Amino acid sequence: MTLNQRVLEWTEAELGVEGTVLEVVRAPAQVLSVPGKDVDPTAPETVQLAADLIATMRVSPGCVGLAADQVGVSARIFCVDVSGHVKTKTHHGTYVLCNAEVVEASRNEKAREGCMSVPDLTGDVKRASRLKVRGQLPVTGETVEIVTDAFEARCLQHEIDHTNGLLFIDRVAGAHALHQRQTYL
């Protein structure tokens, strides 16, 4: 797996603004069901939102990714950091992607996942474990492609789903694939 060095070296210091911790909204909030609008990665409000997403992710136990609609903003931007997760293989540290889309997806695997916006349920979801994603970095707006696997691939698909107004509930594998959460982090 070839890491994208630009993304790997990216840190929130590039944003140049302090993030504010925002309240995470929960389903059935309507904002979670609406496809987000494309964002201008260079716009000051986008940069501030990127910093806010990271700040909110940092203070949320177990949180490995957060999309703008989860803080009540219907916009196609999210942050990710799976570097500390036990299921992670390849990872690119902390980063924010704007207007991201899946370019290639293969090797589906089923695993149980949860979401801060659906705090009391988990679901078994089949997702690609090899993934190529294209998006734009905030501030510079440069387009980057990330090729990754395993947990980072799952996280990216989960967050991109958020930007398209979808929850993991929309993808659970069947009637016995929805579970009451057993463990809270």
Next chain:
Amino acid sequence: MTIHAITVLGHDRPGIIADTTARLAGLGLNLEDSTMTRLRGHFAMTLLCAGEATTEAIRADLAPIAADGTLTVTVYDLPDEQTQAGDGRPFVLSVHGGDRPGIVSTVTAEIAAVGGNITDLTTRLSGDLYVLVAELELPADADVAVLESSVKRVTQELGVDATLRPIEADDL
């Protein structure tokens, strides 16, 4: 061979399954299909078993399980029906949104209207969020696009979201 349908419902505690199935085994009954789960903290079990024991004998043998009044046990006989493998196409339907009366009846009516058969269905109420996940078989001649649009229409009226997807089985 008689098929006995046994339900056990009530306050959850360790040992319900072990106790019930030991008694059924003691009667020479063979445990076949079953479902056992917790619903809002209550234990709910439905199981089918086959054997020569009479319904009255099973009821008498299971009576101690319900003796403390926290569990309800029922025993009924069913005709032995062999499952027919149909030509239906399997789908999974997810519905979620704010809890309100009528979500299940409204959505399942649309499935029934095209001759779809629900083979498994789970609902969960989590705070204000209501979630329904159904597995269904659609007749070979059912128009999936028509069903999808009718489900979208009624779920929009209910203010909830719906996703209909084919179930893909990876045969190895």
